[in-house]
Amino acid sequence: MVDTSHYLVLSTIVFTIGVVGVLTRRNVIIILMSIELMLNSVNLNLVAFSDRLQDLSGQVFAVFVITVAAAEAAIGLGIVIALFSNKDTVNVDEIDLLRG
Numbered sequence: 001m002v003d004t005s006h007y008l009v010l011s012t013i014v015f016t017i018g019v020v021g022v023l024t025r026r027n028v029i030i031i032l033m034s035i036e037l038m039l040n041s042v043n044l045n046l047v048a049f050s051d052r053l054q055d056l057s058g059q060v061f062a063v064f065v066i067t068v069a070a071a072e073a074a075i076g077l078g079i080v081i082a083l084f085s086n087k088d089t090v091n092v093d094e095i096d097l098l099r100g
Helices: 004-024 028-053 057-087
Strands: none
Touching: 004 028, 028 057
């Protein structure tokens, strides 16, 4: 049987990969994918503790996080497409549209 600590270790590894991806990459698409990794590690924690405590509230929160992640991905990709059509790049360092 898989213990809750196994889920926590896996979630920590996935969250760490996501944080490293956000902090080290310059491509907006990879940054968005890293944020999705971090959200999925939170979902893993929520479902693991929900199973451990025999309470469905963690799974309900996980569904809400999945919904927010889907909205974030749709809006983020829309912004990336708009930026690419204006600047011909998806690198974070080269995007300076808000500078006055």
